[in-house]
Amino acid sequence: MEHIAELQHVTKRFGSKAAVDDVSFTIDKGSIVAVLGPNGAGKTTTISMMLGLLEPTSGSVRLFGQTPKQPQVKQRIGAMLQDVSVIDGLKVREVLALIRSYYPRPMRLEELAALAGFTEEDLGKRAEKLSGGQKRRLGFALALAGNPDLLFFDEPTVGLDTPARRSFWEQVGALSDRGKTILFSTHYLQEAEVAADRVILFNRGKIAADGTPQAITAQLTSRSVTFTTDTRSLEGHALMSADTEQHIRERLLPVPGVHDCTCQEGRWTVTADNTDTVLAAIFRYQLPVHDIRTQQGRLDDAFEIMIHNDDTQGAVS
């Protein structure tokens, strides 16, 4: 598989603080990669180095086998960055035409307008007069202007409402179907899960985890099996005996991957890495339970602590 991007032992220091600390990864052609992490985890710094906007303090960054500053590389990439406003004094059509002229094989103007959802009337407007959402769509169109093979989106959905988010991810999916490689950053786990086929989790400048969204989600969230105990079948009245309680705990706690086994007002919650093994144990021992449900829990405490710590320390990226 062709490596579109390759980072080897990349470190970026600002003063004494390492914003990115010994990061290595490769990106395969056609993949959609989410760089996930709290603010200040080093996501934007990493993307800036991949775009050639920042020099790594040490280590190497290669896109298409070359350094990002090469013109041949720049002809094949496109990006939508944070804090980039629109150029003033030009109409939307003129801005698109201008940026298209920088690339050897640009995307057709009609196609760009369609992808950004610009009408003929929008195309005739001055860029600075567009609404916030339209400006964002112009940024999206500019990232695509050169018909790039590799696309970068830095926190693309911040400030977008739900329908706008959905349509953005639909378009990203469509671009991926056309063979484009996409790398985006986000601090929403759920977004990475839905949109990406690979997640690289950043924390404090290092890669904390790297894998499929399912694997990362499993790592970051707790899963549980809940059920009620059918006390009547044992005792004939609606009281749970200490014996039953004891029995359930004895059977389930030793099951591999089970973290906890608690009972609150008649409903049991068993947290575990793998809910399937818990279910198997329940049936194997024929435990007197019913109304069994499996649940994907909320974000693991670890992830929340990660975000929380970072908020108090201030962002670096």
Add this chain to the structure above:
Amino acid sequence: MQMLFMQCRAEMLRIIRNPYYVFWSLLMPIVFYFIFTRLVNAGIEDASEWQARYLMSMTSFSVMGSAIMTLGIRMVQERTHGWSVFMRITPLPSSIYFFGKMFGQMVMHMFSIIVIFAAGFLMNGVHLSAGQWVGSGLWIWLASIPFLALGTLVGTMKRVDTASGVSNMVYMILAIAGGMWFPIDSFPAFLQSIGKWLPSYNFGSGAWDIAAGHSPSWQPVLILLGYLILFMVLSTYIRKKQEAV
């Protein structure tokens, strides 16, 4: 080639659509010209000589303004709006980006010169030979280059507010102390001796010489070249320092 053409075209469109350009670089100098040749100094003896000289003053004043302010403030704006970051990830070479800006500016300077000369001719019937018109126009056009370098120096500032405040002040001081509004001969001696070293005085003096019927001396040429080198070195140095992150 396509890239270069598109870039120059875009920069020209952006300047001509800028209301500040139209106001400061075209309207203001023409209004001043009207006031100081038709209202204030209307009945003086050598009126036609004064009218020609003051036309040169106001044209230089206009071109100097767009070179310092339009260019400088726009550069700061492009940086604060993140636009110059975006440009760096496109394949557009920074040399073409820069050339496009300078080209757009120079075309606009030419346009300002023609418009203000035409206004002088229509308003006062300023009479110069064809050679004088072309010569003084070319002088103002070419000698505006050091002020573009000064504009790029303004363009290294961090905030639009600072850049517009500072460049406004520099512009006004240069214009007044360099004798563009009132002849430098009417100043006290020490102000005259300072003024004669300013780039603005040397900018104007070449055009005044040509309008008065003799060719400009080497002195303003050399002084302006010196300023050009100074501003270029300074602005390159500051930019390099800012980029070294």
